[in-house]
Amino acid sequence: MATGTTPATTENSESVSAQIAAASELLLAATQTAAIQTMDLQQQVARLQALLEVSRQVHATTNEQEVLETVLRIVVRELEMAGAAFANSDLSYGEPIPEASADTPHAFYSYPLNDREGKPMTELIVAPPDGRPITLYEADFLEGLSLQAAVALENARNHERNLQWARVQQDLDAARQIQRSLLPQRMPSIEGYSIAVRSQTCYEVGGDYVDIIQLPDGGILMAVADVAGKGLASAIMATSFRAAFRAMAVTGIPLDLLATRMNQHHWLEGEEARRRYVTAIFLCLDPIAGKVEIVNAGHNPGFVITPDGPDGKIEHQIDAAGTPLGLLPGMTYRSEVLPMPQGSRLLFYTDGLTEVFCGDEEFGQDRLMEEFSRTPTGKADGILEALWVAIHGFSGGGPQEDDMTALVLCHLPASPSPGSVQIEPRSEVISDSDCTSVRVSA
Helix, strand or coil, rough: CCCCCCCHHHHHHHEEEEHHHHHHHHHHHHHHHHHHHHHHHHHHHHHHHHHHHHHHCEEEEECCCHHHHHHHHHHHHHHHEEEEEEEECCEEEEEECCCCCCCCCCCCCCEEEEEECEEEEEEEEEHHHHHHHCHHHHHHHHHHHHHHHHHHHHHHHHHHHHHHHHHHHHHHHHHHHEEEECCCCEEEECCCCCCEEEEECCEEEECCCEEEEECCCCCCCEEEEEEECCCCHHHHHHHHHHHHHHHHHHCCCCHHHHHHHHHHHHHHHHHHHHHEEEEEEEEEECCCCEEEEEEECCCCCCCECCCCCCCEEEEEEEEECCCCCCCCCCCCCCEEECCCCCCCCEEEEECCCCCEEEEECCCCCHHHHHHHCCCCCCCHHHHHHHHHHHHHHHCCCCCCCCCCEEEEECCCCCCCCCCCCEEEEEEEECCCCEEEEEEECC
């Protein structure tokens, strides 16, 4: 029986060969695709590693110039660009940045460095070698580097601002301590009288001023003043005012003349001092005669309550006898003398006590006078405490918006040796995160 290949067998063999060839082609294509994907993955890993390393370098410092210099060095040394620089800066690295022209359209490339809010901080300018176009990899690397550099640059600037603020805060803390030391640290303790002062600044330092000076003739000179404005500038002016007041007070000149000279002195200090004019109220106590002489230079009215009226008391209001000190040249002031019999009380204050609000309602002068007159205690420090409690209760514990300073003088029942003066230190200093409060009483 003869054997051989039939047409059907030949057709089947060709079909199998074709299938094997097709499968081989598919396998080869899959292998090539996998190789390409592996290569792409390796490139991505290498790119991420490179970006991670440059990120570590640019974030290694909080100095702004060091951040920028690091970025330039990375661009030239590691990316092998011809040169790099930052716009509007003298910082550059490598070759100078050429100007673009028709012959060299790719002379340089720029990458903005924006902060978190999208505001431009600076611009990185890169010059590729020989003016060639940059590759896709280089463009991707520079974009990633610019993002990291922007974050590092903003962090460096924030760090510098924090350092500057820390220095300012340190100076303000020192200024606060100095201003505290310039307030009365000890009160004249006079038989038959009670005196207390309290000062609370709105910020670290303030423009309120209170002082008490014992005169050689046995009198007691007191002053409450308020420099226009708040904060450091007003505090500096208050310190200047204190120096002038104390220098004139020890000369023993009459109270009205003292106010006149203080006004002229402040005016002559110049334009800036005139903008920071001073309202002030002065008092000279004669403890033996039981009377006070008062001059009000554009200040809030002073209150005096005496127990001589038909209803048991008389309320006196000492209004301004002239403009604030330093506002107009050549001003003169008049003094007012009031009796201060036993049972009398006196209040001087700055407008921070009356300009306290609860919503749209102001604490006001009338409410302050009412609280002052009805306070049952006859001791000065107790009266001040009652006033502060009433004011804070009215405001509902809201933030303090102005400096608050007050002085209270009380003439107590008769003592065995009236007019005997001793110096007895009694002071308390209280501070918190929002204000500084100093209370002194005798």
